[in-house]
Amino acid sequence: MAYADQYIDKLRKSGLRPTKQRIKICEVLFDAEKTFHFTIKELVKIIENQANIKVSLATVYNTVHAFMKKGYLKEIPLNASQSYYDTNVTHHHHFFDEEENKLIDIHQDDVDEVNIKRTIPGKKIKSVEVIAKIVSDNQSQK
Amino acid sequence: MAYADQYIDKLRKSGLRPTKQRIKICEVLFDAEKTFHFTIKELVKIIENQANIKVSLATVYNTVHAFMKKGYLKEIPLNASQSYYDTNVTHHHHFFDEEENKLIDIHQDDVDEVNIKRTIPGKKIKSVEVIAKIVSDNQSQK
DNA sequence: TAATACATTATATTAATTCTAAACTGTTGA
DNA sequence: TCAACAGTTTAGAATTAATATAATGTATTA
Incomplete structure (x- = not known):
């Protein structure tokens, strides 16, 4: 092996x-x-x-x-009763389907770099993650 | 009252x-x-x-x-043993200080609108949240 | 006021995570 | 080879957040 x-x-x-x-x-x-x-x-x-x-x-x-x-x-980062881990440690983001409790990757290229203008004295940013919650799109219920 | x-x-x-x-x-x-x-x-x-x-x-x-x-x-959205809630329901984001277990607001104006290019068929985005983890910036350990 | 519907509470339950202590394994050096 | 040691694994116990339950309480309606 x-x-x-x-x-x-x-x-x-x-x-x-x-x-x-x-x-x-x-x-x-x-x-x-x-x-x-x-x-x-x-x-x-x-x-x-x-x-x-x-x-x-x-x-x-x-x-x-x-x-x-x-x-x-x-x-x-999620509010679930259990912790979710990712073997993909490259910079990317996630959709979280609340109805099916499922995670979907969002490739880095599909999100513009998140630029945070605010800083905290004595602290540096270690990671930036975007979580986009998604739900069924029932267009009929418009 | x-x-x-x-x-x-x-x-x-x-x-x-x-x-x-x-x-x-x-x-x-x-x-x-x-x-x-x-x-x-x-x-x-x-x-x-x-x-x-x-x-x-x-x-x-x-x-x-x-x-x-x-x-x-x-x-x-956080990986903490307890759930954290926010009375501020307007669109904004958070720093999470991992060392002190503290949340700090990031005002909407301090982050460019997060634009996600990818879509999921049959689903719509309900919310987009940015979590930026921060840690001590020990410049001496450069 | 009686009947009903909803609330509150203490307590029990559940489930993820962490802790513990005993048994195990592998390495080192005499 | 083997004794000692350092680090591992494991089952099960402990912890803790969150949820469920069931008995008691309260308010509204007719």
Whole structure:
């Protein structure tokens, strides 16, 4: 498996030893064809389906948090009961479909750069995210 | 109290009868000099401090949700363990100070209109919010 | 006033997340 | 080889926000 080294590298850089469980988590997160959004529960389910090894909730939480801290994963700002994470850490934004509870990427090119004129003394901007809530467009109810 | 009628009106329009408890909630929310951000817990604490009446958690949750549905309050999209609400329902954005867990308004004029070029078939955009995370700017660590 | 509809409350429940402590694993160095 | 150690994993407990429940209370209507 050619990717193994990348995973080991990511884990080490996140301050974690490369264990079976953590490498499995990496495979699911970073070996996917496309980037994707997930909750912890969903991630655990994917691992269970794919893997011959079991990974406990605690390990998944810990590993995801370590990756977040390092910037290998991103949390999506939302008001949901569970946290949503994104394997796409490049600069982009999201639609959130409130009716279906689904996230859709908005590519960077589809939004003009958000330019905030106001500054806060002693603080710098770490990230800027746009969340656009969408709902059904019932034109008939016009 | 000149505002009482407004509160009664807001409550009725939200489908709620104007009771002592609910009017007290209105006073705290809508009688403030400035708009503000709050969590349910904080709101309960403010009421306890100001009021001679006790309002249960359940009533606060129910009333806040009814106001949200009607658009008299807004929930701020964030990844926090608790939900944050805003009495300012005009179009504006937020800084979120991750170190101090504090929200700061960004006035509409301080951000160019966010123009999203992408559309989703059958869906319309209900709201667009910008969250800018800020952290200490330690220039020395340059 | 009786009947009805809606409110309030304390408490129980649920569910995500975090914590804990015990068992486990792998590495190091004698 | 093996003992010691540092870091891991895990199941289950604890925590906490939010929601549901059901008993009691209140107000309105006829």
